[in-house]
Amino acid sequence: MIQAFISSQRAAATVIAFILTYFLAVTLGRFFKRRAGVPLGFFSQIFCLTLAFYAAITVYGVHADWRNHLGAALVLLSPAFIVAFVNHFLWDLYFEKKRQTPIPHILREIFALIVFLITLLLVLSFGYHAEAQLKGLLAGSGIAAIILGFAGQNLFGGIIAGIQLQISRPFRVGDWLQVGERFAEVMEINWRSTRLRTNDGIYLDIPNNEIVRQTIVNLHYPTQVHAMRVRVGIDYKTPPNRVKDALMRATKNAELVLKDPPPKIFLVDFADHAVIYEIKFYMGNHAAINEVNDAIRTNVWYELKRQQITIPFPIRTLHLERRPRDRGGEDQEQAREILRGEPLFQCLGDEQLDALLQHSRLNHFGRGERLIEEGAEGDSMFVLLRGSANVSVAKNGAALSVGTLHSGDCFGEMSLLTGERRTATVRAAADCYVLEISKPVMGEVIRQSPECLNQLSELLAKRKMETEGIIKDAHLAQNEAAKQREYSATFLRRLRTFFEL
Numbered sequence: 001m002i003q004a005f006i007s008s009q010r011a012a013a014t015v016i017a018f019i020l021t022y023f024l025a026v027t028l029g030r031f032f033k034r035r036a037g038v039p040l041g042f043f044s045q046i047f048c049l050t051l052a053f054y055a056a057i058t059v060y061g062v063h064a065d066w067r068n069h070l071g072a073a074l075v076l077l078s079p080a081f082i083v084a085f086v087n088h089f090l091w092d093l094y095f096e097k098k099r100q101t102p103i104p105h106i107l108r109e110i111f112a113l114i115v116f117l118i119t120l121l122l123v124l125s126f127g128y129h130a131e132a133q134l135k136g137l138l139a140g141s142g143i144a145a146i147i148l149g150f151a152g153q154n155l156f157g158g159i160i161a162g163i164q165l166q167i168s169r170p171f172r173v174g175d176w177l178q179v180g181e182r183f184a185e186v187m188e189i190n191w192r193s194t195r196l197r198t199n200d201g202i203y204l205d206i207p208n209n210e211i212v213r214q215t216i217v218n219l220h221y222p223t224q225v226h227a228m229r230v231r232v233g234i235d236y237k238t239p240p241n242r243v244k245d246a247l248m249r250a251t252k253n254a255e256l257v258l259k260d261p262p263p264k265i266f267l268v269d270f271a272d273h274a275v276i277y278e279i280k281f282y283m284g285n286h287a288a289i290n291e292v293n294d295a296i297r298t299n300v301w302y303e304l305k306r307q308q309i310t311i312p313f314p315i316r317t318l319h320l321e322r323r324p325r326d327r328g329g330e331d332q333e334q335a336r337e338i339l340r341g342e343p344l345f346q347c348l349g350d351e352q353l354d355a356l357l358q359h360s361r362l363n364h365f366g367r368g369e370r371l372i373e374e375g376a377e378g379d380s381m382f383v384l385l386r387g388s389a390n391v392s393v394a395k396n397g398a399a400l401s402v403g404t405l406h407s408g409d410c411f412g413e414m415s416l417l418t419g420e421r422r423t424a425t426v427r428a429a430a431d432c433y434v435l436e437i438s439k440p441v442m443g444e445v446i447r448q449s450p451e452c453l454n455q456l457s458e459l460l461a462k463r464k465m466e467t468e469g470i471i472k473d474a475h476l477a478q479n480e481a482a483k484q485r486e487y488s489a490t491f492l493r494r495l496r497t498f499f500e501l
């Protein structure tokens with residue numbers, strides 16, 4: 001009777017242990033699932049049932065061998081909880097939400113596999129250490145793990161390097177990098193490799209474990225503004241300061257070169273056949289590097305040509321050149337015809353006009369270059385022999401186009417005769433060939449023909465009155481004449497002062 005009572009109590013305790021354990025395990029799982037958002041799936045239910053059953057047989061006092069197997073199964077089900085908590089708190093909350101670093105799914109799966117394998121090895125080592133067969137299995141699994149480790153070395157190395165790149169974020173999609181000798185834009189960063197695209201549209205797929213071993217130069221960090229350099233060799237006979245001024249003008253006039261920070265010019269080497277200068281300039285998006293280099297080098301050629309600065313041939317090269325037919329006479333004849341039709345020069349005789357042309361310079365300007373700039377100081381005028389140019393003035397912070405110059409047009413005469421600042425910007429629409437008449441040349445001609453001063457002052461006064469829009473009505477003729485005399489006298493004084501007569 002007593003034995004039956006004890007058995008019934010043990011059975012009741014077993015049932016109560018099963019129910020309480022299952023209820024507590026399920027309640028705890030629902031708490032983490034609803035409050036913390038931990039996704040616990042099918043394996044959590046199996047784990048709760050297994051745990052409750054194990055607690056029940058422990059209370060009942062079962063000591064059979066299959067109880068150890070049940071405990072091993074319980075331990076093998078526990079990695080599901082570890083993986084769920086790591087996925088939620090580490091991968092999702094910390095990396096993806098806080099660090100904005102996406103974690104590849106394959107990494108999550110590999111982590112889950114490693115946790116399960118470690119748990120399995122622990123169960124086999126401590127729960128079944130007496131079984132010789134299992135010892136052989138452990139030895140075989142160790143050998144297999146070593147083989148798999150060697151086989152997947154590059155794969156796992158790429159994954160680990162990809163994680164390192166995602167965490168440290170040395171570059172992002174859209175950045176331009178210098179990897180070795182190549183410049184390329186980052187198109188994609190995945191768990192295995194980084195995809196880049198060069199300026200030529202060539203795609204590079206570099207494994208992450210290789211790219212992390214190189215020095216990564218990010219041209220777009222922390223901003224897109226970065227410096228690049230172009231080298232030019234110049235003749236030894238030219239003074240360095242003159243070369244630097246010419247290279248600075250050419251660089252500043254190049255499209256896409258940033259004004260701030262300003263360009264810099266360095267003398268970097270005395271080579272065998274030339275003095276080497278380096279142009280340091282700043283640009284924005286590196287995708288335009290070819291266009292920027294082309295614009296700088298093109299402007300350098302034209303500027304050095306105008307300044308009669310030579311880019312020498314290597315001294316080890318024998319350079320034979322036949323001189324082309326001299327077109328200087330044709331150019332001067334064309335300029336003479338243009339100036340003969342210009343009212344400013346009608347007071348000059350043939351000898352004075354020939355002297356003016358003989359001592360004036362012929363210059364080349366490339367497409368897009370500024371011949372003169374609004375607001376700049378000037379003491380020369382230009383005769384456009386070949387090409388075309390656009391004329392613009394600044395208005396409300398924008399350039400307003402006011403006309404186009406063609407072959408045969410003259411411009412800049414007010415700066416030549418009075419030293420006034422340039423009133424407009426003239427930019428070459430195509431390659432231009434111009435004759436530039438400077439103040440010293442014009443001053444010498446005027447000294448030989450002082451009678452031209454009165455005619456020039458009257459002509460400048462007339463142009464000023466036309467610019468101001470003075471009406472030439474009959475009843476205002478007297479005022480107009482007085483204004484004409486006043487302006488003529490003013491310009492005559494300015495001409496004498498400017499040319500120091």
